[in-house]
Amino acid sequence: MRCFNPVETLEGDRLDELKLERLRSTVDRLYERVPFYRDKLDAVEYRPGDIKSLKDLESLPFTTKDDLRDNYPFGLFAVPMRDIVRIHASSGTTGKSTVVGYTAGDIQVWADLVARTIVAAGGDRDDVVHVSYGYGLFTGGLGLHYGAEKLGATALPMSGGNTKRQVRMMVDFGSTILCCTPSYALNIAEVMREMGISRDSIKLKAAILGAEPWSDEMRRQIEEELRISAHDIYGLSEVVGPGVSIECEEKKGLHVFEDSFIPEIIDPGSGKVLPPGERGELVFTNINKEGLALIRYRTRDISRLFPEPCACGRTHTRMERVTGRTDDMLIIRGVNVFPSQVEIVLMQIPGLSPHYQLVVDRVENLDVLEVQVEMSAEVFSDEIKQLEVLEKRIRDEVQSYLGVGVKVRLMEPRSIQRSEGKAVRVIDKRKI
Amino acid sequence: MKVRQVSVFLENKKGRLYEVCKRLAEEEVNIRALSIAETADYGVLRLIVNDPGKAMRVMSEGGFTVSETEVIAVEVPDVPGGLFKVLAPLYDANVNIEYLYCFVEKSGESAIVVFRVEQLDEAIRALRDGGYTVMREEDVYRI
Secondary structure (H helix, E strand, C coil), X not given: CCCCCHHHHXXXXXXXXXXXXXXXXXHHHHHHXXXXXXXXXXXXXXXXXXXXXXXXXXXXXXECHHHHHHCCCCCCCCCCHHHEEEEEECCCCCCCCCEEEEEHHHHHHHHHHHHXXXXXXXXXXXXXXXXXXXXXCCHHHHHHHXXXXXXXXXXXXXXXXXXHHHHHHHHHHCXXXXXXXXXXXXXXXXXXXXXXXXXXXXXXXXXXXXCCCCCHHHHHHHHHHHCCEEEEEEEEXXXXXXXXXXXXXXXXXXXXXXXXXXXXXXXXCCCCECCCCCCEEEEEEECCCCCCCXXXXXXXXEECXXXXXXXXXXXXXXXXXXXXXXXXXEEECCEEECHHHXXXXXXXXXXXXXXXXXXXXXXXXXXXXXXXXXXXXXXCCCCHHHHHHHHHHHHHHHHHHHCCCCEEEEECCCCCCCCCXXXXXXXXXXXX | CXXXXXXXXXXXXXXXXXXXXXXXXXXXXXXXXXXXXXXXXXXXXXXXXXXXXXXXXXXXXXXCCEEEEEEEEEEEECCCCHHHHHHHHHHHCCCXXXXXEEEECCCCCEEEEEEEECCHHHHHHHHHHCCCEECCHHHHHHC
């Protein structure tokens, strides 16, 4: 086992000391500098210096995505804007996006975290890191890019799309580590086959895959088709971006870099911390970030923690691959989709029925989102031509709002299942 | 001169047409003519019936999406070239046909063509001027 940063193998006691010290200074700093946190902490009668042990974290209030939206865009930043050197924002979420800011120091820390993930996937400075995550407000592209440079590897800023060109450059530039969504990795394998490019003409050895849920079955398929080692990476922009956790060569859970984030698993209903090994909602507290640091941020992702030592030698706790969400958010080809967004679009088309359902499936390794809408007398026509115009209008408007392609299916009235209370808006058929 | 056509939205799945016909049968609505236009996911069933108002009510109550459209029914001789000839006056009058369907009258001597056009009045005028009989609504329902 090789590590990028010696802190990854810091013994338990010393790691805990480091965490405690950083937690205390982070919380006290937020109390001083962020009015939102001062109010929240005052409400639980917190006073600076109150954190004596890591256990004290449990008494602190949670932060939610709504808190970020309510303080849009920069309300939760803990430094003046002059110290912010980078902004990122989350992809298509309900209403306002969530905005995050980084200081120059944060960018360095983040790059260090990502460099650790590349090393965990078997990389070093001799590697050519092929980054097919999107570059832009999304943290994926630039996150991996800076990590590759920090490691001293060669970063190849491909961004997404134009798969044939991706394959061509993979051959010409000798890419060794591919970073993208798992479904895109399979897509690349398929395009390679179509182009008649043999596995031997590329030098790929590993892939760092994330930003969408996937299964062991899919991992096997990717590893077989591309003959590489595929590693799950986890992250979310609110906490830092990619680089929160990574699978080492053991592939038995993802190491959470605890010197930067303290993970907790809570019961999403009661908010109580669950014992190690139990599944619940994943919560993170930033303890090594200046620009935007969040206390007990509720990710809505479902996972569990394995504190047992890992054969790889890293001492940082592992989290199970995320198995689901506590809310109805869908991740379609890396884009966050909330059913309520589709609803907003449908409501804007006069006469359309408010009954709809989203069916997600994975066809030939790509996520497919079908929007089912009930036909109402107001928009019905005896002419197929008109119905096709309607279908196209719904499709175009939903696509431009969500930023992800959809199929529209017109349904008979009352054919979409009605439920008592909360409507069943999503049917996820993906076998993950 | 304008005939009321009842259109029903049907998903392409087993038993939907069966369900429509069952309801019409129970309410003793007699189907005079029909056509179905379909896509991969759904179809539109268009019906000429003896009692369009009743058919609309029965279908609505049955939870179907329905609409009523006005179409034209024209009697043409049931001989080779019959349809070809009736299209000429519409062509000359620049009337665009959205769709049409035909059925043969009981006597077997003439066929009836149902036209769906945007410009109904122009179409009726052109057909009459061309010497065709545009059928009266009640005659169509009685066929």
